[in-house]
Amino acid sequence: MIVADSTQKLIEAVEKADSAEGLLDAVEALSAARDEAAIPTLIEVLRFNNPGAAVAAVEGLIDLQEVAVPHLLQQIDDYNYGARAWAIRALAGIGDPAALDILLKAASTDFSLSVRRAAARGLGNIRWLLLDSQKAFLAQSEVLDTLLLVCQDGEWVVRYAAVVGLESLANTFADSRSDLMDKILQQCQEMLQGDPELVVRARIKMALEQLEAILPLQNNNK
Amino acid sequence: MEELDPHIEGNGNSLTVEEAIANLQQKEDLGQRYYAAWWLGKFRVNSPEAIKALLEALEDEEDRAPDGGYPLRRNAARALGKLGERRAVPPLIRCLQFPDFYVREAAAQALEMLGDKSCIPALRCLLAGGVAAATQVPGKPHLVQPYEAVIEALGTLGAKGAIEEIEPFLEHSFPKVQYAAARAMYQLTGNGVYGEILVRALGGEELQLRRSALIDLGAIGYLPAGEAIAETLAENSLKLISLKGLLESSLEGNCNETLTLLPESKNILKLMDSLL
Numbered sequence: 001m002i003v004a005d006s007t008q009k010l011i012e013a014v015e016k017a018d019s020a021e022g023l024l025d026a027v028e029a030l031s032a033a034r035d036e037a038a039i040p041t042l043i044e045v046l047r048f049n050n051p052g053a054a055v056a057a058v059e060g061l062i063d064l065q066e067v068a069v070p071h072l073l074q075q076i077d078d079y080n081y082g083a084r085a086w087a088i089r090a091l092a093g094i095g096d097p098a099a100l101d102i103l104l105k106a107a108s109t110d111f112s113l114s115v116r117r118a119a120a121r122g123l124g125n126i127r128w129l130l131l132d133s134q135k136a137f138l139a140q141s142e143v144l145d146t147l148l149l150v151c152q153d154g155e156w157v158v159r160y161a162a163v164v165g166l167e168s169l170a171n172t173f174a175d176s177r178s179d180l181m182d183k184i185l186q187q188c189q190e191m192l193q194g195d196p197e198l199v200v201r202a203r204i205k206m207a208l209e210q211l212e213a214i215l216p217l218q219n220n221n222k
Numbered sequence: 223m224e225e226l227d228p229h230i231e232g233n234g235n236s237l238t239v240e241e242a243i244a245n246l247q248q249k250e251d252l253g254q255r256y257y258a259a260w261w262l263g264k265f266r267v268n269s270p271e272a273i274k275a276l277l278e279a280l281e282d283e284e285d286r287a288p289d290g291g292y293p294l295r296r297n298a299a300r301a302l303g304k305l306g307e308r309r310a311v312p313p314l315i316r317c318l319q320f321p322d323f324y325v326r327e328a329a330a331q332a333l334e335m336l337g338d339k340s341c342i343p344a345l346r347c348l349l350a351g352g353v354a355a356a357t358q359v360p361g362k363p364h365l366v367q368p369y370e371a372v373i374e375a376l377g378t379l380g381a382k383g384a385i386e387e388i389e390p391f392l393e394h395s396f397p398k399v400q401y402a403a404a405r406a407m408y409q410l411t412g413n414g415v416y417g418e419i420l421v422r423a424l425g426g427e428e429l430q431l432r433r434s435a436l437i438d439l440g441a442i443g444y445l446p447a448g449e450a451i452a453e454t455l456a457e458n459s460l461k462l463i464s465l466k467g468l469l470e471s472s473l474e475g476n477c478n479e480t481l482t483l484l485p486e487s488k489n490i491l492k493l494m495d496s497l498l
Binding site for chain 1: 457459462469487491495
C-alpha cells in the first residue's frame, strides 16, 4: 500500500506519542485524515488502555466505513478484552453485515460484559440493504433470537444494550417484518414488568413510547 | 465502591451456602476463609448462620497480614455491609477504633451501606483534629484515618450535624478526600456548588482521579453532570455506571407502576445509548 507522506507523518506521531494527552491529539489527527492507510495504526491504539485515544480511534474507524471492516475482523484481539470491546464497538458503528457472525457470537458468548454490550447494540445497527433480501430475511430472525436471549443477560448494562438493539431493529423492520415486531413488543412489555433494574425498565419505556408512535395500531394490550 | 471493575464476572466457582459457611468457620485454610467471607457478601447470603459466621470472623485473630493487618476482618466487614443486617452495626462501630486502617475503612463503608444513623457519632470521632490532623502515615500510602470512607458515609447517612467538620476537607491535599467532601457536602446541602467541584474533576489530568469523580457523581446523582460525564476521558463502562446513578436520581419519587419519563431522564438515557 502506498502511504501518503502526510498520513505517514500522522502515523509516526501516534507511534512516538509519549503522554496520554499527546497520544489523544495524535490519534484525533490521524482519524481526521480519513485515510485507509491509517487503519492498522488506529486498531493498534485500541490496545493501549487509553480510553480517550480509543474513543478517537473508534470514531476514525467508523468514519472509514466498510473499508475498515476486514482489518477489524482480522485483527480482533482474542486476549485483550478491552481492545476487543473497542473493535466490536467500531464494527457496531459501521453496521456492515460482514460483521454479523462475530457480533452474534460476541453478544451471546463473550466473557467480557463490555464486548457483549457493544455487540448487542451493534446487532440493531446492521445495514440490511447491503445483503440480498433472502439472506437479510434469514439473518434478521437470527439477530432477533440472539437479542431476545441477550435480554436475559445477568449484567444490567448488557440487557440495556439489548433493548437498544431491539429498538433499532424494530425501526428498520417496522414496514417489512410484522412477524418480528410482535416478538419485540412482547419482549419489551415483559421486561417493563419484570426487569430488576430501574434503568433498564426506563430504557424499555422510552423504546415502547417510540415504537408505539410508529405503530399506533399494533399490540396496545398493556 | 463495589463492582469497581465491571469486567470481573461470575467465574463459575460454585460454592454452596453451606460450604461457604463451613469454609469460613474452619481454621486451617486461611485462603478459603478469606474467599468465603467475600463470597457470602457477593451473593448476598444473609441467613442467620452466615451473619453469625461473619460476625465471628470480624473478631478473628488468626489471619494476619505481614504488615500486622487483619485481612479476614476486612472482608467480613465488607460482606456485612452488603447483607442489610442491623445486628452488625454495633460490632462494625467497634471496628472503627481498631488499629488496622483497612478494617476501619471497610467498617466505615459497611456502615454507610447499612444506613443506620446510630454510627454517626463514632464516624465523626474519626474526623477529630480536622484537616490539620489528617496527615499521611509515614511509609504508607494512606492517611491516619480512612477519611474518604468516613466522609462519604456521613454524607450518605445525612449527618447534617457534621457539615462544619466536613467542609474544611474540601481543601485537603489529597484530591480523593476533596472529592469525598464535595460529594458529602452536596448530599447534605443540595448545593450545586459542590456538584460542580466534581464536574471539574472530570477534566483532571489523572485517569484514576477522573474515575473517582465519575463514581462520586453517579453516587450523588448530580443531574447537571450528564454531558460532562459522557465526554470524560475514561472507560465507557464506568461512565455508564455513573449515568445510571443520575438516571435513578432523576426518577426518584416516581412510582413504579406508572413509570413516567421526564425530558431530563430521556436525555440521560440518550447519553447512555451513545456509550454502548
